[in-house]
Amino acid sequence: MSYDFDLFIIGAGSGGIATAKRAAEYDAKVGIAESDRLGGTCVNRGCVPKKLMVYASRFPELFEDAQGYGWSEVKSTLDWKTMITAVNKDVDRLNGIYQRGLEKFNVEILRAHASFIDPHTIAVGDTKVTADKILIAVGGKPVKPHILGIEHAIVSDDVFHLAEQPKHIVILGGGYIGCEFACIFHGLGTEVTQVIRGETILRGFDDDLRNEIQQGMIQQGIRLLNNAQLIAIEKNSDGVCLSVGQGDTADTVIADAVNLAAIGRKPNIQNLGLENTGVRLHDGAIAVDRYSRTHADNIYAVGDCTNKINLTPVAINEGRAFADTVFGGKPRDHELRNYSLRCFHHPRSRHGWTHRSRSQRAV
Amino acid sequence: MYYTLPDKEEKTTMKLVVDEKTNKILGAHMVGEHAAEIIQGVAIALKMGATKADFDATVGIHPTSAEEFVTMR
Numbered sequence A: 001m002s003y004d005f006d007l008f009i010i011g012a013g014s015g016g017i018a019t020a021k022r023a024a025e026y027d028a029k030v031g032i033a034e035s036d037r038l039g040g041t042c043v044n045r046g047c048v049p050k051k052l053m054v055y056a057s058r059f060p061e062l063f064e065d066a067q068g069y070g071w072s073e074v075k076s077t078l079d080w081k082t083m084i085t086a087v088n089k090d091v092d093r094l095n096g097i098y099q100r101g102l103e104k105f106n107v108e109i110l111r112a113h114a115s116f117i118d119p120h121t122i123a124v125g126d127t128k129v130t131a132d133k134i135l136i137a138v139g140g141k142p143v144k145p146h147i148l149g150i151e152h153a154i155v156s157d158d159v160f161h162l163a164e165q166p167k168h169i170v171i172l173g174g175g176y177i178g179c180e181f182a183c184i185f186h187g188l189g190t191e192v193t194q195v196i197r198g199e200t201i202l203r204g205f206d207d208d209l210r211n212e213i214q215q216g217m218i219q220q221g222i223r224l225l226n227n228a229q230l231i232a233i234e235k236n237s238d239g240v241c242l243s244v245g246q247g248d249t250a251d252t253v254i255a256d257a258v259n260l261a262a263i264g265r266k267p268n269i270q271n272l273g274l275e276n277t278g279v280r281l282h283d284g285a286i287a288v289d290r291y292s293r294t295h296a297d298n299i300y301a302v303g304d305c306t307n308k309i310n311l312t313p314v315a316i317n318e319g320r321a322f323a324d325t326v327f328g329g330k331p332r333d334h335e336l337r338n339y340s341l342r343c344f345h346h347p348r349s350r351h352g353w354t355h356r357s358r359s360q361r362a363v
Numbered sequence B: 001m002y003y004t005l006p007d008k009e010e011k012t013t014m015k016l017v018v019d020e021k022t023n024k025i026l027g028a029h030m031v032g033e034h035a036a037e038i039i040q041g042v043a044i045a046l047k048m049g050a051t052k053a054d055f056d057a058t059v060g061i062h063p064t065s066a067e068e069f070v071t072m073r
């Protein structure tokens, strides 16, 4: 039986785009569906805009350091709107680059939501396409926990579109994204309170590094509430008022923005028609083996929707390994034993040294 | 990436010299910001006799310029 495509990919994020190009290089006829902007989380609301904001946040410190090297005092203020507009303009530029990249490889781009009708047929918007192999690369999205008043909180996606700079932001979560946002906002001049559930930030990294970074962030001026839990959020004339429980005591924090820094993300598998395919789930994510195979013969999945290690280079590597194996005749699995983790936080001690950590760990 | 918002035409160059027969990396070069910091780690790989395949099989750290060393075709 002949299909419209050799490979059809659902989701044009980090994993989907890399796979499309690699498979097309092996002369596969490839189609890709994307319901939002090209580039996915990484380009539009993750790695890229975040790193640009990391750069933006470093200048006050450089201005200060310059005096030690003989420069006169620099007085400068941030125009938030200029910064956030420039960041988003660069995201637009990258969207264009992705589009041209896919076109160059003759990948057909269908700009609509896709869902399975059967294991070889997909509805994309109003059209139907068929494909021999199908790759699910739908990524994930933030979820809000069930807390009273949670509608007053923003998620990491919203940070890149705030019209004004918050004066005082509360960041919930001690993972790498939470720590990065805490340091970014602090650097940009916003007062930051970070609320974490455990004793120490960055679970999963080595304890000595976690402590060092935590101390650095506190000394730098970030207020950390640890062993703490958010009980409720209320909106009043002062801004947002949070009750935070720490052991037996409850504290109230008043701020003008509450950011849920990726404390919960879940795969984008709603309305995907997975029930028509034989694909199975594991803990709410798509279950795959180390060749990215799902339980359905012709269907594969890579990236955040499989919820293993949610990082861009991992999604890319999984996708390319799949294309090499299935279309290139070069079978390889994706090795997850050895990978690099880094965090673009920026603790700075009172003594003026700076520190960026990148740690390697094995799983 | 840093230079995109200031709209500056700063170029970073990275180069690997590979032995076509053995696939071994013979040299690594970089011109650009933080070149010294980045090349130190690469030097260890060269000292250990890394091949281009070893570089390719290494997962990058994103977004950095250093990751270009493991994503060259």
Ligand SMILES: Cc1cc2nc3c(=O)[nH]c(=O)nc-3n(C[C@H](O)[C@H](O)[C@H](O)COP(=O)(O)OP(=O)(O)OC[C@H]3O[C@@H](n4cnc5c(N)ncnc54)[C@H](O)[C@@H]3O)c2cc1C
Pocket (backbone or CB within 6 Å): A010, A011, A012, A013, A014, A015, A016, A033, A034, A035, A036, A037, A038, A039, A040, A041, A042, A043, A045, A046, A047, A048, A050, A112, A113, A114, A115, A137, A138, A139, A140, A156, A177, A262, A268, A271, A272, A302, A303, A304, A305, A309, A310, A311, A312, A313, A315, B062, B063
């Ligand atoms: C704030 C933040 C910062 C981050 N920083 C870093 C970092 O510094 N370094 C790093 O390596 N990683 C970082 N990450 C993680 C990284 O962004 C993800 O791991 C990566 O984007 C996953 O790629 P993916 O292809 O699996 O999914 P995504 O990039 O999310 O792409 C999935 C795409 O599928 C589309 N889609 C979903 N469902 C459908 C459907 N039914 N039909 C059509 N299209 C659909 C979506 O619109 C989306 O464009 C960060 C994440 C966040 C949230």
